Amino acid sequence: MQKQRGKLKDLIFLSITAVSAFAVIAISIGIFLVLFKESLPSMNKFGFEGFIFSTEWDPVKEIFGATPALIGTLITSFFSLILATPIAIGIAIFITEIAPNFLKSIIGTAIELLAAIPSIIYGMWGLFTLAPIMANDIEPFLQSTIGKLPLIGKLFEGTPLGVDLFTASIILSIMIIPFTASIARDSFNLTPSVLKESAYAIGATKWEVVKDIVLPYSKLGVLGGIGLSLGRALGETMAVAFVLGNLNQIPKSLLDPAATVTVKLANEFTEADKDIYLSSLYYLALLLFLMSFTILALAKIFLLKAERK
Amino acid sequence: MILNKRKIISSIALFICFLTACWGIFWLSFILVDVIRHGLSGINPDLFLKDPAPPGEEGGGLRNAFVGHFLITLFATLIGVPIGILGGTFLAEYGRKYNISKIISTLADIMVSVPAIIIGAFIYAIIVKPFGHFSGWAGAIALGIIMIPTVVRTTENMLSLIPWTLREAAFALGAPYYKVIIQVVYRGAATGILTGIILAIARVTGEAAPLLFTAFNNNYFSLNMSQPIASLTVTIFQYAMGPYEEWHAQAWGAALIITLFILFATITGRLLIKRRYKE
Numbered sequence: 210m211q212k213q214r215g216k217l218k219d220l221i222f223l224s225i226t227a228v229s230a231f232a233v234i235a236i237s238i239g240i241f242l243v244l245f246k247e248s249l250p251s252m253n254k255f256g257f258e259g260f261i262f263s264t265e266w267d268p269v270k271e272i273f274g275a276t277p278a279l280i281g282t283l284i285t286s287f288f289s290l291i292l293a294t295p296i297a298i299g300i301a302i303f304i305t306e307i308a309p310n311f312l313k314s315i316i317g318t319a320i321e322l323l324a325a326i327p328s329i330i331y332g333m334w335g336l337f338t339l340a341p342i343m344a345n346d347i348e349p350f351l352q353s354t355i356g357k358l359p360l361i362g363k364l365f366e367g368t369p370l371g372v373d374l375f376t377a378s379i380i381l382s383i384m385i386i387p388f389t390a391s392i393a394r395d396s397f398n399l400t401p402s403v404l405k406e407s408a409y410a411i412g413a414t415k416w417e418v419v420k421d422i423v424l425p426y427s428k429l430g431v432l433g434g435i436g437l438s439l440g441r442a443l444g445e446t447m448a449v450a451f452v453l454g455n456l457n458q459i460p461k462s463l464l465d466p467a468a469t470v471t472v473k474l475a476n477e478f479t480e481a482d483k484d485i486y487l488s489s490l491y492y493l494a495l496l497l498f499l500m501s502f503t504i505l506a507l508a509k510i511f512l513l514k515a516e517r518k
Numbered sequence: 519m520i521l522n523k524r525k526i527i528s529s530i531a532l533f534i535c536f537l538t539a540c541w542g543i544f545w546l547s548f549i550l551v552d553v554i555r556h557g558l559s560g561i562n563p564d565l566f567l568k569d570p571a572p573p574g575e576e577g578g579g580l581r582n583a584f585v586g587h588f589l590i591t592l593f594a595t596l597i598g599v600p601i602g603i604l605g606g607t608f609l610a611e612y613g614r615k616y617n618i619s620k621i622i623s624t625l626a627d628i629m630v631s632v633p634a635i636i637i638g639a640f641i642y643a644i645i646v647k648p649f650g651h652f653s654g655w656a657g658a659i660a661l662g663i664i665m666i667p668t669v670v671r672t673t674e675n676m677l678s679l680i681p682w683t684l685r686e687a688a689f690a691l692g693a694p695y696y697k698v699i700i701q702v703v704y705r706g707a708a709t710g711i712l713t714g715i716i717l718a719i720a721r722v723t724g725e726a727a728p729l730l731f732t733a734f735n736n737n738y739f740s741l742n743m744s745q746p747i748a749s750l751t752v753t754i755f756q757y758a759m760g761p762y763e764e765w766h767a768q769a770w771g772a773a774l775i776i777t778l779f780i781l782f783a784t785i786t787g788r789l790l791i792k793r794r795y796k797e
Contacts, residue, residue, distance in 0.1 A: 215694035222696035226608035229601045233626050240640045247643050299538030320542050325784040327724020329751050330773050333758045338552050383545045414528035444633025446727035474635050478731045494639045505628045
């Protein structure tokens with residue numbers, strides 16, 4: 210009797226935990242279905258290519274195109290990734306191979322605190338502190354140096370306002386450093402010390418060990434970390450919303466204000482008074498969800514493969 | 519001679535790695551010092567005790583936003599944490615042999631990083647639109663959903679760290695599995711789970727994007743979760759983008775409080791876990 214009651218209770222507990230676990234699946238699929246359903250009117254009206262390759266975003270004429278927002282998202286994400294990746298790997302190398310023990314945990318914690326600072330703080334700090342510095346000092350300086358070069362110089366044309374793609378990318382790059390750095394650090398630590406020691410034994414310098422043993426061995430893990438950072442950068446909202454200006458145009462230089470998918474959503478969602486307007490915003494959200502989900506899934510596959518090695 | 523060249527290259531490369539670490543520390547201190555410097559000038563008793571003054575007028579505070587933010591976070595925790603812990607329990611205990619558990623676990627890892635604003639849009643469609651208005655509940659549910667994957671994953675990890683022999687000892691006494699989990703496994707993993715909860719709370723406390731079109735904002739003091747309710751993060755966004763100096767000062771004050779809370783929670787969480795799992 211007692212035993213049977215125990216079995217029954219066990220079954221109940223099992224079901225509750227199982228339902229909770231399946232909630233994760235339900236939420237993920239639910240998000241996709243809801244975003245898909247809400248964007249149907251816009252899909253029917255503009256189609257896929259007609260939406261993605263159209264630059265016009267005119268709520269009055271009810272014509273909506275995603276190109277400027279998508280380009281803004283891609284530029285800020287990739288530019289910040291280019292800035293952040295070498296630095297994050299450098300930090301990981303410093304923590305795993307160079308720093309004395311007491312510094313390891315201090316610097317490790319400090320870098321992880323960078324990830325803990327909320328994005329709204331990054332945005333506010335970017336708007337009030339970084340943007341003026343960029344507009345008055347750094348951007349004019351870059352214009353008078355790199356800006357004079359052919360081709361690359363084009364990227365730095367225009368009036369330095371501080372509220373532009375360049376500032377947004379810098380802030381994003383600071384925000385995503387910790388994600389790549391902490392995963393790269395974990396992957397570096399997985400390198401078997403026998404491999405490293407044999408390299409040292411034949412006279413390799415520390416840098417050669419890092420470059421020729423540690424980095425190749427942890428390639429997959431580092432790639433996973435970069436993918437994770439990219440996924441974060443694509444979806445970052447508040448930090449970018451402060452310093453990008455939400456201007457619906459295809460930027461000609463890094464010093465132009467622009468819009469990203471997330472910034473558009475944050476600024477216009479509550480203003481959308483017509484169904485097709487809201488539906489187009491949902492279409493943008495769906496595209497963002499698919500992009501970041503795919504990239505995060507790829508990153509996760511890399512990380513799982515790296516673990517299995 | 520060749521050896522020297524290699525040694526020099528090595529030193530330069532390692533020095534550059536050192537510089538990258540300085541780069542990270544530089545930004546962290548820059549941001550923190552700046553938030554503290556501006557924030558301190560914005561903090562006064564009125565900030566906590568008074569509700570906002572009409573735009574452009576002197577005085578007033580953010581009492582409504584502090585209370586609203588607390589309520590939203592509290593209910594988000596009440597929604598997200600139990601589901602997260604129970605879900606993590608399934609993955610680490612009952613379901614550990616099934617492939618579906620691995621899939622859920624991977625999916626949760628992905629969902630941790632899915633843009634928060636997407637969750638906001640999702641909740642807008644399923645809660646705000648059908649009810650016809652913004653509400654504190656919508657905000658709390660949005661944040662709760664953001665918490666679930668994080669808590670699921672930490673719980674799963676922490677439960678897996680409990681040695682299997684401990685469970686077998688309890689089984690041998692004739693205890694059913696649910697009792698083993700609740701009385702043995704949970705007890706062993708309590709610190710770890712607590713850390714997961716603290717870190718999840720720290721994460722959602724700073725979220726603004728999912729609240730923008732769920733809880734929205736409210737200029738008046740309100741405890742009613744079924745109406746729009748103010749939150750610190752949305753207020754910071756609104757005030758910082760606004761034209762008044764007074765608003766900026768208050769936004770900085772609120773930013774400082776949020777930052778301190780999150781850093782404190784994060785560091786506490788890390789210390790807890792370090793003390794518990796020190797080898």
